[in-house]
Amino acid sequence: MLTGSPTCPDRRELARLLSAAAGPAQPHELAGEGIAVAAFVHASRQPPAAKAGRTGPTLVRALTRAVVLKVAAGAAVLLVGGAALAAETGHLPDGAQRRAHEMFSSLGVPAPRGGERAGAGDQSSATPHGPGATPSTAGGARPDSASKGKNDPAIVRLCQEYVKLQKKPDGQTMDPAAFRALEAAAGGAVNVAAYCAKVLGEDRNAPSTNPTPGGRGKDHGRGTPPANPGQSRQPHPSPP
Amino acid sequence: MDDEDLASALAAARAGNERGFAILWRAFQPAVLRYLRVVVRGDAQDAASETWLQAARDIRGFRGDLAAFRVWLFRIARNRGLDELRRGGRRREDLTGTPQDDAGSAPDAAAEAFDRMGTEWAIALIAGLPPDQAEALMLRVVAGLDVAQAAQVLGKRPGAVRIAAMRGLRRLARNSEVQARWTERIPSTGMVIAGGESLRPEGV
Numbered sequence: 162m163l164t165g166s167p168t169c170p171d172r173r174e175l176a177r178l179l180s181a182a183a184g185p186a187q188p189h190e191l192a193g194e195g196i197a198v199a200a201f202v203h204a205s206r207q208p209p210a211a212k213a214g215r216t217g218p219t220l221v222r223a224l225t226r227a228v229v230l231k232v233a234a235g236a237a238v239l240l241v242g243g244a245a246l247a248a249e250t251g252h253l254p255d256g257a258q259r260r261a262h263e264m265f266s267s268l269g270v271p272a273p274r275g276g277e278r279a280g281a282g283d284q285s286s287a288t289p290h291g292p293g294a295t296p297s298t299a300g301g302a303r304p305d306s307a308s309k310g311k312n313d314p315a316i317v318r319l320c321q322e323y324v325k326l327q328k329k330p331d332g333q334t335m336d337p338a339a340f341r342a343l344e345a346a347a348g349g350a351v352n353v354a355a356y357c358a359k360v361l362g363e364d365r366n367a368p369s370t371n372p373t374p375g376g377r378g379k380d381h382g383r384g385t386p387p388a389n390p391g392q393s394r395q396p397h398p399s400p401p
Numbered sequence: 402m403d404d405e406d407l408a409s410a411l412a413a414a415r416a417g418n419e420r421g422f423a424i425l426w427r428a429f430q431p432a433v434l435r436y437l438r439v440v441v442r443g444d445a446q447d448a449a450s451e452t453w454l455q456a457a458r459d460i461r462g463f464r465g466d467l468a469a470f471r472v473w474l475f476r477i478a479r480n481r482g483l484d485e486l487r488r489g490g491r492r493r494e495d496l497t498g499t500p501q502d503d504a505g506s507a508p509d510a511a512a513e514a515f516d517r518m519g520t521e522w523a524i525a526l527i528a529g530l531p532p533d534q535a536e537a538l539m540l541r542v543v544a545g546l547d548v549a550q551a552a553q554v555l556g557k558r559p560g561a562v563r564i565a566a567m568r569g570l571r572r573l574a575r576n577s578e579v580q581a582r583w584t585e586r587i588p589s590t591g592m593v594i595a596g597g598e599s600l601r602p603e604g605v
Contacts, residue, residue, distance in 0.1 A: 178526065181519035181522065182523035182538075182539070190430060194423060197453040198419050198422060201414075
């Protein structure tokens with residue numbers, strides 16, 4: 162039993178607390194990857210000087226609330242394996258151990274074994290991820306969006322969510338924040354249904370010659386050419 | 402994932418490659434969340450999303466190596482966290498409450514739930530420290546920054562960061578919860594710990 166008198170604290174307790182704080186990534190901490198990547202893809206298409214403005218943070222916040230559990234659940238499922246593996250390895254992550262060692266070297270906390278430099282992020286990558294696990298859940302809209310530079314994958318995702326909810330018999334409604342984002346994009350609540358039909362129609366590769374009505378979606382750079390014509394769609398070579 | 406792979410991912414992300422960005426996100430999001438937990442003193446999810454949104458926007462213009470990226474990222478996180486704090490934060494959590502015990506019956510689920518409880522408990526404790534001590538500890542221990550890097554994130558001198566971290570440690574050590582922790586929590590999850598032995602097989 163580990164005890165320490167109030168005036169002479171047991172440093173091992175403290176080391177344990179620190180190692181717990183720097184413990185392996187938990188599945189709930191790795192949810193939402195799809196959203197972040199979708200935002201990155203969106204941002205990559207803006208001209209370098211563009212500011213995200215009002216729409217950016219609103220969109221991300223709306224996406225986080227409405228979609229993170231649904232969309233990113235897929236990514237989270239893929240990543241749980243890695244996180245669980247890290248949790249089961251049963252040893253203090255090297256980075257945390259080195260830091261504990263630095264702080265308590267005089268008290269006998271051993272140095273880490275490996276030479277790995279770490280942030281707390283090491284734990285989240287205990288399992289190598291194959292190409293199939295690429296969590297780019299920007300979705301099937303990606304190839305078309307890239308060439309047209311029109312549909313923000315985040316908007317596509319919101320529209321898919323909206324349409325799915327509309328079809329539910331129990332009349333489940335969309336998260337208000339997410340709906341507000343669609344409202345802003347569509348130029349009004351009454352326009353959302355038609356707007357999403359158009360967005361999803363375009364993304365099913367039906368070529369649309371209708372110009373986007375002025376005042377809609379201008380925050381999404383519809384008149385802006387893709388910023389990265391050379392953007393590679395090939396996955397970065399997988400680390401071992 | 403070692404630093405070399407992360408550096409490659411950084412280079413790829415700077416070039417607009419989304420898989421590179423995804424790798425960076427997976428590597429740093431847990432630490433960003435936990436660090437923001439002590440800055441925001443509440444739910445860190447929104448501030449973390451704002452952090453990555455800004456990182457996504459600005460990473461093309463980022464110049465520097467992986468170490469500089471860490472400083473850059475956590476500086477963004479700190480600013481977004483302070484913004485949220487000033488806005489009054491959305492959901493204030495009870496930082497003094499004990500974590501939920503949701504251990505399943507299978508040994509793996511219990512181990513994972515136990516790890517989660519341990520992590521959340523530890524961070525909640527650190528979050529209860531004075532802000533400068535809490536931040537210094539989180540950046541050093543969880544984000545893996547060295548003293549100079551943490552100082553850059555915090556806008557302080559390295560000596561001040563060192564002092565804040567040590568004060569935080571001393572305060573934590575005196576916390577009776579820390580002393581009582583490992584004798585209370587273990588039995589309820591059915592895990593056995595002999596006196597003096599480390600919980601983890603390899604030792605601390």
